[in-house]
Amino acid sequence: MDHVANLRKHFAEGIELRTRMMDTLAPEVAKAGVALAAAIKRGKKALACGNGGSAADSQHFAAEMVGRFERERPGMPAIALTTDTSGLTAIANDYGYDYVFSKGVEALGQEGDVLLGISTSGNSKSVIEAIKAAHAKNMTVIALTGRDGGQMAKMLKPTDFHLNVAHPRTMRVQEVHLLVVHCLCEVVDNELHFGGS
Ligand SMILES: O=C(CO)[C@@H](O)[C@H](O)[C@H](O)[C@H](O)COP(=O)(O)O
Ligand SMILES: [Zn+2]
Numbered sequence: 001m002d003h004v005a006n007l008r009k010h011f012a013e014g015i016e017l018r019t020r021m022m023d024t025l026a027p028e029v030a031k032a033g034v035a036l037a038a039a040i041k042r043g044k045k046a047l048a049c050g051n052g053g054s055a056a057d058s059q060h061f062a063a064e065m066v067g068r069f070e071r072e073r074p075g076m077p078a079i080a081l082t083t084d085t086s087g088l089t090a091i092a093n094d095y096g097y098d099y100v101f102s103k104g105v106e107a108l109g110q111e112g113d114v115l116l117g118i119s120t121s122g123n124s125k126s127v128i129e130a131i132k133a134a135h136a137k138n139m140t141v142i143a144l145t146g147r148d149g150g151q152m153a154k155m156l157k158p159t160d161f162h163l164n165v166a167h168p169r170t171m172r173v174q175e176v177h178l179l180v181v182h183c184l185c186e187v188v189d190n191e192l193h194f195g196g197s
Contacts (some may be wrong), residue, residue, distance in 0.1 A: 014175055015039050017052040021176055025163060029180050030159075032142045032161035033187025039140065040188065041193045045077035047109055049101035049130050050118030050144075053080040057118050061181045065168050069185040073194035079108060081130070101130035116184075119143075120165075120173040122150025131155060144180060146173030 046065060049069045058080040065078030071091060081104035082088070091103045096183060115134040117128045122145035131152065134141050141160040149164045156162050165176040180190035 003117075013169075013172060017165070017172050017176060021165060025165070025180070028161065028163055028184070029183045030187060031102075032163060033142060033184045034191055035161065036114050036142065036184060037188045039189030040192065042112060044110070044112040044114065045079065046080050046114045046133075047105060047119060047139075048116040048118070049081040049104070049127060050152070050162055051124050051126060052197075053170075054118035054120065054127075054177065055080075057174070057177050057181055058082050059185070060178065064181075064185045067186070069182070071189055071194050073189060073192070075096060076188065079104075081105070081108075091102060091120050098125040098129050101126050104134040104138070105130050105133035105187055106135065109134060109137045109139050113137070113139045114142060115139050116142045116144065117152065118177060119150070119152060120170045120177070122147065122152040122164075128152060128155065138168065142184075144177050146170065146177075156176035 023189040048061050050058045059082060062078040065076040067075065081101045088100050091100045095103065109115065115130060117127045117131050128151055129139050131143065136158065141156060142163065143156055143160060144163050145152050146165045147168055149162060153162060153164065163180055165173045167173050
């Protein structure tokens, strides 16, 4: 197999997707980032969840919020609901895997907080239950989805934010999700004026 020719197709597909998403997604990410920053300014926090690669994205987001992104600044309150193996295994064992994140939202979420729910299919039950729990707490949801947005697209409120990467391949969607996570951090830093324009 010609690996290089094959891999060049991945690069090209990624470039095509980013170029295609730039016009449609950047304005929506900007709006979601402004809302996230406004919540932080009001003393609220962000919770994040997702499965597999999206669990990694949730942790990446929380790490950059709590630690820092590109600039020195105070830490921002954000928690990835994907990291506590004792809690996750107990909830999965006692209630079922679908509730691993919703129990965390019920326990930690407060009115006005933001839930970043990440799923490339938009159909992961655990993320869907987390969104239901967030709505029950009057939290704002930022849904990061792929393909056609799946079930998550249908359950969002007008006050939520749907950031959809319309592509059929999970890995391509994930690659843009990470870009979106970084863009959200960038908007938060700029909105809170940590040395930005
Ligand atoms: O990273 C990958 C594939 O690139 C996988 O780990 C992937 O995240 C897992 O299959 C997830 O369970 C997929 O869930 P979702 O994105 O549809 O919610
Ligand atoms: Zn992956």
